[in-house]
Amino acid sequence: MSNDVLVFVEHLNGEVTDATYELLATAxxxxxxxxxxxxxxxxxxxxxxxxxxxxxxxxxLVADTDALGAFNPQGHAExxxxxVTSRQPRVTLVPYTSVGMDVGNHVAAATSQPLVSYxxxxxxxxxxxxTCQLYSGKVEADVRVDGDTAVFAMLxxxxxxxxxxxxxxxxxxxxDATVPDLAVSFVGIAEPEAGDVDITxxxxxxxxxxxxxxxxxxxxxxxxxxxxxxxxxxxxxxIDQGWLPKTRQVGKSGLAVKPKVYxxxxxxxxxxxxxxxxxxxxxxxxxxxxxxxxxxxxHYGWAGDLFDFIPELTDRLEG
Amino acid sequence: xxxxVLLRAVPDPVEELELDGADLDRDFLGYVLNEFDxxxxxxxxxxxxxxxxxxxxxxxxxADEVEQMLHTAIAKGxxxxxxxxxxxxxxxxxxxxxxxxxxxxxxxxxLVLSGVQASDEIDGQVAMLVAAGLGLPHVSVVVGTTPGDxxxxxxxxxxxxxxxxxxxxxxxxxxxxxxxxAPRYVAVARIxxxxxxxxxxxxxxxxxxxxxxxxxxxxxxxxxxxxAEMIEGDxxxxxxxxxxxxxxxxxx
Ligand SMILES: Cc1cc2nc3c(=O)[nH]c(=O)nc-3n(C[C@H](O)[C@H](O)[C@H](O)COP(=O)(O)OP(=O)(O)OC[C@H]3O[C@@H](n4cnc5c(N)ncnc54)[C@H](O)[C@@H]3O)c2cc1C
Ligand SMILES: Nc1ncnc2c1ncn2[C@@H]1O[C@H](COP(=O)(O)O)[C@@H](O)[C@H]1O
Numbered sequence: 044m045s046n047d048v049l050v051f052v053e054h055l056n057g058e059v060t061d062a063t064y065e066l067l068a069t070a071x072x073x074x075x076x077x078x079x080x081x082x083x084x085x086x087x088x089x090x091x092x093x094x095x096x097x098x099x100x101x102x103x104l105v106a107d108t109d110a111l112g113a114f115n116p117q118g119h120a121e122x123x124x125x126x127v128t129s130r131q132p133r134v135t136l137v138p139y140t141s142v143g144m145d146v147g148n149h150v151a152a153a154t155s156q157p158l159v160s161y162x163x164x165x166x167x168x169x170x171x172x173x174t175c176q177l178y179s180g181k182v183e184a185d186v187r188v189d190g191d192t193a194v195f196a197m198l199x200x201x202x203x204x205x206x207x208x209x210x211x212x213x214x215x216x217x218x219d220a221t222v223p224d225l226a227v228s229f230v231g232i233a234e235p236e237a238g239d240v241d242i243t244x245x246x247x248x249x250x251x252x253x254x255x256x257x258x259x260x261x262x263x264x265x266x267x268x269x270x271x272x273x274x275x276x277x278x279x280x281x282i283d284q285g286w287l288p289k290t291r292q293v294g295k296s297g298l299a300v301k302p303k304v305y306x307x308x309x310x311x312x313x314x315x316x317x318x319x320x321x322x323x324x325x326x327x328x329x330x331x332x333x334x335x336x337x338x339x340x341x342h343y344g345w346a347g348d349l350f351d352f353i354p355e356l357t358d359r360l361e362g
Numbered sequence: 363x364x365x366x367v368l369l370r371a372v373p374d375p376v377e378e379l380e381l382d383g384a385d386l387d388r389d390f391l392g393y394v395l396n397e398f399d400x401x402x403x404x405x406x407x408x409x410x411x412x413x414x415x416x417x418x419x420x421x422x423x424x425a426d427e428v429e430q431m432l433h434t435a436i437a438k439g440x441x442x443x444x445x446x447x448x449x450x451x452x453x454x455x456x457x458x459x460x461x462x463x464x465x466x467x468x469x470x471x472x473l474v475l476s477g478v479q480a481s482d483e484i485d486g487q488v489a490m491l492v493a494a495g496l497g498l499p500h501v502s503v504v505v506g507t508t509p510g511d512x513x514x515x516x517x518x519x520x521x522x523x524x525x526x527x528x529x530x531x532x533x534x535x536x537x538x539x540x541x542x543x544a545p546r547y548v549a550v551a552r553i554x555x556x557x558x559x560x561x562x563x564x565x566x567x568x569x570x571x572x573x574x575x576x577x578x579x580x581x582x583x584x585x586x587x588x589x590a591e592m593i594e595g596d597x598x599x600x601x602x603x604x605x606x607x608x609x610x611x612x613x614x
Pocket of ligand 2: 393394395427428432434507546
């Protein structure tokens, strides 16, 4: 085992994601604790041209190949796993994203290392420890890894991305880019169609969650939004039910928004939702559960029934 | 296509959680089907309707609600259910995956489906650990499938509405985020029929071991008073205050 920290570089359409820079920021801190260095592995299309942007790493391993498409859940995972096997880092970091989930789980299983998911914070002192968010953000857990090495899947926002953009030696090493036999083949990528409303450009968003209960009740929220001159946004379950179009979804798999005012109605505040709205200037949450995690990021909150609240506010705005 | 769907009972997210040391206080905790597993079941049933074959649902007997959960799935169209163990203590994702790997071994399934994640999987996602255990390819965060010839085309969601399609050779394991269609409802009468159908088999297993190599040393509920300034009073007071805040933010 080395004392190094190995980071999986997530990239799409020729850009390294912020999630990767957040990992590099965490990796710099951890390398300081272990006395090792930060290694970043960038695999796939355009890998060589991305290395220059990874100055937060001390070494950048580049496996440039077009054979994996934008991302290949099996190919990227197996190629990264073989690096973990050969380099033996003390700590391996992946982002807790759609891409990182495929990679992290596979690497941990293939190398028989513990995997710690939903991480907010990792420490590499005598033992590897982490603080994680469980039960959709309702509980924080401290964990200790029994062995010397582990893979950590980091939640978005765990460290500032800017902390991972520089500070390393940035030495580039080209490595074997032979792609293994694959049972999973990349077919193509699809960008979302533009919606009727661009929720990322709105000053005020009225965001509804599962607390709205039924499609019929959406009208009431729309009325409030109209009275405010705001657009309606939503958490994932509302979109998955088909009650609002995908372009209205805020969060991990939806859009990141930063309106002047974000009014969250009946949204619990799962980490996947929070990562899309926590940077809003003023967050006001209404939720009948006083312990809902949304109150942890909201600036103002009212613990009560959204069906009592909506008509009161709509009245005041229309009156 | 012969499909296995893994279902998992998770603490009901609408319940107030209480802690007992480094775990939840589970004495009075209610359990529900993990929301993503409901989508996995739906996708499985849709695939079966398209291709023929069967759907078999599996769950660990970790909560009283599991039997009802499996009967509900059978009522929705699953052909058979297997309840693995009874009155088991909670076990980590690695331990669960090991049980499923063993149970699925004989099944010759073309496809194993599971929800993309559960809120308590601190040591990884069961679907992908099962894939590793079975030596099968996997794709997670799947939002739709189309059956092909010896393969299935899956749509995986990245973020910001961006998706990618993959052809996955069968057999394979998929972590389902969202089914093509909203999960179906089923009448209580059908669930009662399922209870009498004998389609649910109780499989005896020993209490599985935790196998993650990760120990939870402490659990906390987020600190009260941290975060939002809470508005006191009724809905009128709340609306008054929010109007004030809108004015202060310069949007009113
Ligand atoms: C890979 C992945 C990506 C994801 N991406 C996203 C994403 O982009 N965006 C997203 O939002 N989620 C996403 N999720 C889902 C996320 O995990 C949560 O399931 C989701 O955010 C929960 O939505 P919710 O808060 O509306 O529902 P719930 O968690 O069910 O919360 C409903 C809330 O409403 C409250 N409530 C109920 N009735 C009332 C009432 N009458 N008045 C007031 N309050 C009431 C309840 O107290 C509860 O807090 C993703 C999940 C995964 C696995
Ligand atoms: N859509 C569903 N699919 C499978 N099981 C379900 C579903 N809805 C409810 N259940 C299970 O049935 C139990 C009783 O639910 P309910 O009838 O809604 O009180 C729950 O605890 C769940 O375990």
